[in-house]
Amino acid sequence: EVQLVESGGGLVQPGRSLRLSCAASGFTFDDYAMHWVRQAPGKGLEWVSGINWDSGSIGYADSVKGRFTVSRDNAKNSLYLQMNSLRAEDTALYYCGKDAAASYYDGSGCDYWGQGILVTVS
């Protein structure tokens, strides 16, 4: 069974940093691209970042570019999101998503999602 479990969220002051983690199990982690997607309270989905299976290609939404850094450790089956210079508008539920393909721009979409972790910047 595929499982994605996010951790590391919480309440943080504006300008501070936070690191999210996503522990993956139930599939061959290094075969697939991964994503971070967020959802502000009562709002729609917003893509944050994607990373290919081998970290060879990485992408960010304009809203987080230069502040957030995505990484993965295939040996630990883990995905990370380092969030610096946090702003109130970064407040959201952050989801970890497994892509159905090795490249995050393949168009295959996220076939598995975690339950999300709440980040509150205030």
Place this chain on the structure above:
Amino acid sequence: SYDLSQPPSLSVSPGQTATITCSGDKLGQKYACWYRQRPGQSPVLVIYQDDKRPSGIPERFSGSNSGNTASLTISGTQAMDEADYYCQAWDSSTEVVFGGGTKLTVL
């Protein structure tokens, strides 16, 4: 930047066909996928690469993509289909982008 537009809401009677649209410049030249999100739950992929259904998704869900519009069609809509639906595509300028979402009401 690249934008995807969806109608904010759509209402349909049980048993009828619901068609949710997603519009973007030359969207037909990109792959589109669709997600269903029920209240308080994580999104679920229902269509990928325009018209493919993941395993476990009922046949009443179908997709198409041509020109500037991708569509998600739900045939024989059931009460359990009531949810928010989001389209998603990848563009070289914006990377991955989501539409604003459509709230489907079955009444």
